[in-house]
Amino acid sequence: MRNLLNFYLRYSAWFVFAFYVVVSCMLLVKKNPYQHHVYMTSAGAVAAGVYDVSSNITGYINLRDINEDLQRRNATLESEVIELRHRNRMLRQAILQDSLSRVDSLGQFAFIVASVINNSVIHPYNYITVDKGRCEGLEPEMGVMDQNGVVGVVNVVSDHHARIISLLNPNFRLSCKLRGNDAFGSLVWDGKKPTEALLEELPKQVKFHKGDTIITSGYSAMFPEGIPVGVIMESARGEDDNFHTLRIRLLTDFSTLSTVKIISNRDIVDIRNAETDRNAEADRNS
Numbered sequence: 001m002r003n004l005l006n007f008y009l010r011y012s013a014w015f016v017f018a019f020y021v022v023v024s025c026m027l028l029v030k031k032n033p034y035q036h037h038v039y040m041t042s043a044g045a046v047a048a049g050v051y052d053v054s055s056n057i058t059g060y061i062n063l064r065d066i067n068e069d070l071q072r073r074n075a076t077l078e079s080e081v082i083e084l085r086h087r088n089r090m091l092r093q094a095i096l097q098d099s100l101s102r103v104d105s106l107g108q109f110a111f112i113v114a115s116v117i118n119n120s121v122i123h124p125y126n127y128i129t130v131d132k133g134r135c136e137g138l139e140p141e142m143g144v145m146d147q148n149g150v151v152g153v154v155n156v157v158s159d160h161h162a163r164i165i166s167l168l169n170p171n172f173r174l175s176c177k178l179r180g181n182d183a184f185g186s187l188v189w190d191g192k193k194p195t196e197a198l199l200e201e202l203p204k205q206v207k208f209h210k211g212d213t214i215i216t217s218g219y220s221a222m223f224p225e226g227i228p229v230g231v232i233m234e235s236a237r238g239e240d241d242n243f244h245t246l247r248i249r250l251l252t253d254f255s256t257l258s259t260v261k262i263i264s265n266r267d268i269v270d271i272r273n274a275e276t277d278r279n280a281e282a283d284r285n286s
Contacts, residue, residue, distance in 0.1 A: 068113060071259045074147055075111035078261065082109050082224045109224050112137055112262040114162075121168055121194040121254045128152060128164040130260060138162045143222035143263040149251035150174060150229050151260050153222055162262075168194050168254055175217040176229050178208055184217040187229060187248065194254050198236060202244040208232055214248055221265050 086108075114136075118129035132138055134157050142154040144164050152172060156163040165172045168189050176199060177184040185202035199214060212232045218225025230248035 067259060068115065071113045071147070071261065075113055075261045078145075079109055079111055082226070085226055086224075108265060108267050110264045110266065112264060114138075114260055114262060116257050116260060117161075119254065119257050120166075124191055125171065126166040126168040126194075126254075127155070128166050128257065128260075130162050130164065130262075131160070132262065133158045133160040133162050135159050137264060138262055141222060142265075143220075144260050145223075145227055145263065146252055146257060146260050148228070148253065150216065150223065150227055151252055151254075151257065154262060164260075166254065167197065167250065167252070174223070174229065175219045176214050177217045178202075178206065178232075179213040179215050179226075181206060184219065185244070185246075187214070195250055196233070197230065197248050197250055199232075199246040199248050200243065202246060204242050204244060206244065208244070208246065210234065214246075221267075223263060 112132060114130035114132035116128055117131050118127075120126045120128075128144075128151070138154055138157050140154050140157055144151040144153060150167055152164045152166045152169070154162050155165045167174070167187075170189055170191060172189070174187040175184055176187045183203045183206045185199045187197055187199050189197045202208075210232055214229045214232065216223040216225060216227040216229060228251050230250045233247045233249050236245045236247045
């Protein structure tokens, strides 16, 4: 306490000086319009600068939340597009058969948004890890996509994480077709570039052009029909003269992958049961 009093007494003249300076500045600003205007302008500029810096910092911190919100909205829109596409196809079939009674509703597909926490593109067999798992509704053999196209398929699931077999993995093959053509082939990564893959076993009679879009065929319970996969770059030499092998530029940029959507097929149990019954019947007949 004595040291504090000694400090005040030693610098009392400075404290009195500072007090009078502050009072003088306040009186100067309040009593003189010009000085008041200069002060307010300076204060406004300083405050604006502080607010701008604060806004930039807050915006940067919130970027991840904003991105995830956009992905959730995008997932909802994607689901609606798939439903509308399905309705459109069923309407065309119903018109051709002169029966609108075949039109049904589709709430078949839903999407679960997840963040990528680990990803590889340089290995011979690449995998992706996401921050969602069984507790969030993920199961093995669920398809995975991002805002551009197909990413892979869920392989291993824990309570809150999941491993995905990337499209950049030779063990993953995807049934695809040209947009506007029902002929399909099998897409596989050849291990060369993370931006390219091969579409194999496409029938020889199929006509194609450079830049044509490759989409999912819908012949798998993991992916609905029509999800973009890539565009045709060129024809690659195939071992079978009865089929085309095409080099495809993938639409998904795996090097910047941050948020993905896992596709949940609500009819997967019925589909698997039907396939199991069909296979059992085939075994009995053979």
